[in-house]
Amino acid sequence: xxxxxxxxxxxxxxxxxxxxxxxxxxxxxxxxxxxxxxxxxxxxxxxxxxxxxxxxxxxxxxxxxxxxxxxxxxxxxxxxxxxxxxxxxxxxxxxxxxxxxxxxxxxxxxxxxxxxxxxxxxxxxxxxxxxxxxxxxxxxxxxxxxxxxxxxxxxxxxxxxxxxxxxxxxxxxxxxxxxxxxxxxxxxxxxxxxxxxxxxxxxxxxxxxxxxxxxxxxxxxxxxxxxxxxxxxxxxxxxxxxxxxxxxxxxxxxxxxxxxxxx
Amino acid sequence: xxxxxxxxxxxxxxxxxxxxxxxxxxxxxxxxxxxxxxxxxxxxxxxxxxxxxxxxxxxxxxxxxxxxxxxxxxxxxxxxxxxxxxxxxxxxxxxxxxxxxxxxxxxxxxxxxxxxxxxxxxxxxxxxxxxxxxxxxxxxxxxxxxxxxxxxxxxxxxxxxxxxxxxxxxxxxxxxxxxxxxxxxxxxxxxxxxxxxxxxxxxxxxxxxxxxxxxxxxxxxxxxxxxxxxxxxxxxxxxxxxxxxxxxxxxxxxxxxxxxxxx
Numbered sequence: 365x366x367x368x369x370x371x372x373x374x375x376x377x378x379x380x381x382x383x384x385x386x387x388x389x390x391x392x393x394x395x396x397x398x399x400x401x402x403x404x405x406x407x408x409x410x411x412x413x414x415x416x417x418x419x420x421x422x423x424x425x426x427x428x429x430x431x432x433x434x435x436x437x438x439x440x441x442x443x444x445x446x447x448x449x450x451x452x453x454x455x456x457x458x459x460x461x462x463x464x465x466x467x468x469x470x471x472x473x474x475x476x477x478x479x480x481x482x483x484x485x486x487x488x489x490x491x492x493x494x495x496x497x498x499x500x501x502x503x504x505x506x507x508x509x510x511x512x513x514x515x516x517x518x519x520x521x522x523x524x525x526x527x528x529x530x531x532x533x534x535x536x537x538x539x540x541x542x543x544x545x546x547x548x549x550x551x552x553x554x555x556x557x558x559x560x561x562x563x564x565x566x567x568x569x570x571x572x573x574x575x576x577x578x579x580x581x582x583x584x585x586x587x588x589x590x591x592x593x594x595x596x597x598x599x600x601x602x603x604x605x606x607x608x609x610x611x612x613x614x615x616x617x618x619x620x621x622x623x624x625x626x627x
Numbered sequence: 628x629x630x631x632x633x634x635x636x637x638x639x640x641x642x643x644x645x646x647x648x649x650x651x652x653x654x655x656x657x658x659x660x661x662x663x664x665x666x667x668x669x670x671x672x673x674x675x676x677x678x679x680x681x682x683x684x685x686x687x688x689x690x691x692x693x694x695x696x697x698x699x700x701x702x703x704x705x706x707x708x709x710x711x712x713x714x715x716x717x718x719x720x721x722x723x724x725x726x727x728x729x730x731x732x733x734x735x736x737x738x739x740x741x742x743x744x745x746x747x748x749x750x751x752x753x754x755x756x757x758x759x760x761x762x763x764x765x766x767x768x769x770x771x772x773x774x775x776x777x778x779x780x781x782x783x784x785x786x787x788x789x790x791x792x793x794x795x796x797x798x799x800x801x802x803x804x805x806x807x808x809x810x811x812x813x814x815x816x817x818x819x820x821x822x823x824x825x826x827x828x829x830x831x832x833x834x835x836x837x838x839x840x841x842x843x844x845x846x847x848x849x850x851x852x853x854x855x856x857x858x859x860x861x862x863x864x865x866x867x868x869x870x871x872x873x874x875x876x877x878x879x880x881x882x883x884x885x886x887x888x889x890x
Contacts, residue, residue: 413677414739421828421836448837451823473752475871476677489736489820521883531876548884552872557752560714565684573684574711601884603876608738609815613794613866620784621811
């Protein structure tokens, strides 16, 4: 790579795997904005959260999936992909990391389960500005054309703003034609959770096993939330922090352990 | 379980697996404080972050490891354990969830990689007050005797305070004799990261593979951080939020996309 070239280096990853249509849509949307390096999992990694692979080694193989773009598949998690890209391929930090476009929403509490967002969070931890993109359509046949325009608009805005090193956005895009999108809305993470309903079955030997299923429960009607924005056909943009400290509670607990420990 | 009994129901899990000495130490430290239910992974799950198992089914089997205490092992992640315990064993929320005692520290940014803390975070998401405990000693032969006293003191304080439903603490304990602990300090998460250094090797067929290793880098000298507290032989207690919104950045971005989307 030519150091005299001033175009930004853009690392692209995802959690649906390097062959998913969503990552191809993301690459196409931004490929002329900089030098692109693709490093993505070799198989779907949805729900992997911020998992890293420490119990066994990783494989990384170059693939030829995207014309003119250096691309690799990794046997590990989305977080592993970011780590390997920085340490073994780039040997330095890229200017920005883009993750997605995920097949399915990652609003509200999904930020914590999402491999898409975990890759972006890992980049942010490593002082790389980062954005995770998700389309609200789980189908592998989803139409990414509107999402591609949104991606382009968001990435150009962020690159032009000289983002600080921990800049991190969670962007969710309604699955509607571009003309029906009402705009891009900066939001907070809605307070929501899943009500688990494991599907209990018996195998041919009579032993029980369980499939995780669950119902999404939004407990937050705030019009400043990502869930509200998406329900109203806005693109939601939630800035995400990698400092998880609950400062309000911290203040409340300050007096709890003033005394010395008792034996 | 007798509904007339007013003792709290305490769900215990970990990420080192149900056979790890750390979870036994945790159980022993609190077993007379309430009804204990143990649901833990059947094998080590360190570094699993907030992973959930969606691509294959889960197994859950009762084990007889702790005298007089109902205990189960699960084939999935720490987060899966919490979900299964609530949905399939308790059929309601326990009064508190305790995770650990982890073999190894989970201070600063480790909160995001840690299976121990992810189990506690999952409980918090599900409106269960929760605490993750970690001892700063990775050894399976670690001495948990001081940690057990700390656990007891923290759990009694929290249970007595009627914690709200999202109450969540990340507690790290220096690996020193109890007499050398200087107290319990409420802290914020230190700003730290890992510098990755993948160990590149070749298999007998000449193909490369990579082991994840890395050096911990603390970039935060604040005396209000968990890293400072631990370096100074304090137990660190960081209250953790499940709202990841970066509100400062949110305010700054409010003007970015005032206009409508451009086609």
